[in-house]
Amino acid sequence: MSGxxxxxxxxxxxxxxxxxxxxxxxxLAVYLGxxxxxxxxxxDEVPPRTDPLSPENKLILTVGPLTGTxxxxxxxxxxxxxxxxxxxxxxxxxxxxxxxxxxxxxxxxIVLEGRSxxxxxxxxxxxxxxxxxxxxxxxKGTAETEAWMKKRFxxxxxxxxxxxxxxKGVAFAGIFSETRTFGRGGAGAVxxxxxxxxxxxxxSLGVGTVHPEEFARLVAENMEQLRRACAEEYNLVGxxxxxxxxxxxxxxxxxxxxxxxxxxxxxxxxxxxxxGFAYARKFYTRAxxxxxxxxxxxxxxxxxxxxxxxxxxxxxxxxxxxxxGSEVGNGDPVTLAEANRLCEEYGMDTLTAGVxxxxxxxxxxxxxxxEPGLSLRFGDREAILxxxxxxxxxxxxxxxxxxxxxxxxxxxxxxxxxMQIKNSGFAAWMPRRMKGTALAFATSNRGACxxxxxxGAEITGQIDMNAYExxxxxxxxxxxxxxxxxxxxxxxxxxFVTPPELYPRFVQxxxxxxxxxxxxxxxxxRIWNLEKLYNLGxxxxxxxxxxxxxxxxxxxxxxxxxAVIDRAKFEAxxxxxxxxxxxxxxxxxxxxxxxxxxxxxxxxxxxxxxxxSAGGLAR
Amino acid sequence: xxxxxxxxxxxxAIDPEKCTECERCMGACALVKTRVxxxxxxxxxxxxxxxxVPGIHVCRFKNCAGQxxxxxxxxxxxASRDGYVLIDREACTGCGACLEECPYQAIRxxxxxxxxxxxxxxxxxxxxxxCATFALAVAGKGAEPGREAGGRP
Numbered sequence: 191m192s193g194x195x196x197x198x199x200x201x202x203x204x205x206x207x208x209x210x211x212x213x214x215x216x217x218l219a220v221y222l223g224x225x226x227x228x229x230x231x232x233x234d235e236v237p238p239r240t241d242p243l244s245p246e247n248k249l250i251l252t253v254g255p256l257t258g259t260x261x262x263x264x265x266x267x268x269x270x271x272x273x274x275x276x277x278x279x280x281x282x283x284x285x286x287x288x289x290x291x292x293x294x295x296x297x298x299x300i301v302l303e304g305r306s307x308x309x310x311x312x313x314x315x316x317x318x319x320x321x322x323x324x325x326x327x328x329x330k331g332t333a334e335t336e337a338w339m340k341k342r343f344x345x346x347x348x349x350x351x352x353x354x355x356x357x358k359g360v361a362f363a364g365i366f367s368e369t370r371t372f373g374r375g376g377a378g379a380v381x382x383x384x385x386x387x388x389x390x391x392x393x394s395l396g397v398g399t400v401h402p403e404e405f406a407r408l409v410a411e412n413m414e415q416l417r418r419a420c421a422e423e424y425n426l427v428g429x430x431x432x433x434x435x436x437x438x439x440x441x442x443x444x445x446x447x448x449x450x451x452x453x454x455x456x457x458x459x460x461x462x463x464x465x466g467f468a469y470a471r472k473f474y475t476r477a478x479x480x481x482x483x484x485x486x487x488x489x490x491x492x493x494x495x496x497x498x499x500x501x502x503x504x505x506x507x508x509x510x511x512x513x514x515g516s517e518v519g520n521g522d523p524v525t526l527a528e529a530n531r532l533c534e535e536y537g538m539d540t541l542t543a544g545v546x547x548x549x550x551x552x553x554x555x556x557x558x559x560x561e562p563g564l565s566l567r568f569g570d571r572e573a574i575l576x577x578x579x580x581x582x583x584x585x586x587x588x589x590x591x592x593x594x595x596x597x598x599x600x601x602x603x604x605x606x607x608x609m610q611i612k613n614s615g616f617a618a619w620m621p622r623r624m625k626g627t628a629l630a631f632a633t634s635n636r637g638a639c640x641x642x643x644x645x646g647a648e649i650t651g652q653i654d655m656n657a658y659e660x661x662x663x664x665x666x667x668x669x670x671x672x673x674x675x676x677x678x679x680x681x682x683x684x685x686f687v688t689p690p691e692l693y694p695r696f697v698q699x700x701x702x703x704x705x706x707x708x709x710x711x712x713x714x715x716r717i718w719n720l721e722k723l724y725n726l727g728x729x730x731x732x733x734x735x736x737x738x739x740x741x742x743x744x745x746x747x748x749x750x751x752x753a754v755i756d757r758a759k760f761e762a763x764x765x766x767x768x769x770x771x772x773x774x775x776x777x778x779x780x781x782x783x784x785x786x787x788x789x790x791x792x793x794x795x796x797x798x799x800x801x802x803s804a805g806g807l808a809r
Numbered sequence: 810x811x812x813x814x815x816x817x818x819x820x821x822a823i824d825p826e827k828c829t830e831c832e833r834c835m836g837a838c839a840l841v842k843t844r845v846x847x848x849x850x851x852x853x854x855x856x857x858x859x860x861x862v863p864g865i866h867v868c869r870f871k872n873c874a875g876q877x878x879x880x881x882x883x884x885x886x887x888a889s890r891d892g893y894v895l896i897d898r899e900a901c902t903g904c905g906a907c908l909e910e911c912p913y914q915a916i917r918x919x920x921x922x923x924x925x926x927x928x929x930x931x932x933x934x935x936x937x938x939x940c941a942t943f944a945l946a947v948a949g950k951g952a953e954p955g956r957e958a959g960g961r962p
Binding site for chain 1: 837846847848939
């Protein structure tokens, strides 16, 4: 063991039903863990033209140097795979307790390879794997699958599972881990393609660090920073700790940036019915945390359900309050929570699912789409819940929607309004309102993603949200930094509070690996470039670093001030961004930049079309 | 880790309603006892009853009525001094009688079949300052009092 890492990756060959632990080679260890391990392994082992749902794709589940330690806000684990939604490289994350349990099981990660001959459940106990028949669980929801595993394997196991959507290859199927979700990009469909219904982990080992005294000092320092943040009235993380991630909806709405009715409007008249404060006010609420986290942004609510019965429901996260709330014109918190639970049961990303439903609703209102038994209109409860169920089961129009918003629009029309980038549905933010966020969405390696965008600075007015100038370098810096923290694997919110200098100090105390903040950010940049090469190799081009047409029409409603994207200015900002990145005008990393990043041997990875079929999104 | 003054006598104030189930108390306990984060070694256990409020299993010391573990021990390995109920590990035979008597399920057997439980860290429990929501506090030391005096198992 090198400090907090075990130097051990478990490779599970599903086709042969065989598993073996392998040491981590030095050239991988420099990527620290988490996203770094995942991206490097995928780039090395899965050619970019691989069909994401074929046995040749791999699903790589990793943790990082701070996982399982007492460093606060490090519960998450990371999945990297080739995405069936974008056809590019995917990294996605879930909190909860799975990450720590993997570490307690003596593992830095698990690589799932091949395809099981029959549907299987995997049980990993301290690095030992057993295969269990999953046939009785086929068609079952994620909560039932999880309960079954806990009953069968013991209540203390930590799990992940897929629902019917993952089994049936819904392009945005997620993987669920005790109500935390590897949401974006369709990792659930990849797991389904491998015929893995679920994974349970039990660990009995202890996690140490190389420099325990220094590590304890850093933990205490970081805990104090988080405690202060949580005690501040207007600190975002503090608000999360009180009412969950839905705390900020009022602020966004007030700035005319709350995407509403499929991004036509920037304000939702019923926001105060569905935001975090509304849930806390209307329902008995119990805060629940991920492993070791003092912020406890998860909220459980007791509801009177539509059928009159009382039950517990997981409070929707902010992005879901948008995607199944304002975006679909739904101002009813119970409908929203039930839609959230439906996505959990079927096992789907609430974001792309909701945004795809919103597209169908608008198409319905325009008379361009219809579905027997449903009235496709914004705010229609039966339509929202009905479409989600149809997507999860791949029935009726749901079978088309299950392919993702771009592919659905190519079939049915309405491509001009489809709020997607690289076939990934929009996260809760309006590029027209926030120009740096526009660039971040367009250039995200996983499509329409908010995780590496200057959202906080723009929405609060810290920087001019309407300006194009200066955003290219800003966005690059955020992308690199966030990639770096995802090697650890930090919660995205950790960096909202934690001074960046703490990260390399944490790494050094945990692993003995000495680095400065510039090295840390440079690692993030290296990973970003590796992802970009992978996406180029899969057939994605500059044309995929684009905004949907709706972004070039003004947002409606007074608070949004007619905000719009100027096409020429956006393209100039993209040019500038590519230049700052050391990429050419087509977004291809130059040989010089690859050399600086130590990636010269990956140059060929970014050359598309060496033999294979057309790029996935063109497929 | 903490600058808190030692308590007058050992007693937790515990409020499971405030517990977020983060298990930070468990990690901190294991770390202070074994130098690594190995949750199986923690002397405090959060028992999930998802979605209902969890159970918090730890010795209540002064707040434990009758302290039945003490008479239960056939070899008199458990004794109370100033309220500090402690197990003499060398004397313990691992019979498990105390485990059965403990109303809080706060005693377990370790890998060598010896009973172990919380010793209040000699007055400054490592778990307490880690609890962000004051579900766990030292009784009577300025911490927000828990609604559970004796504790619910």
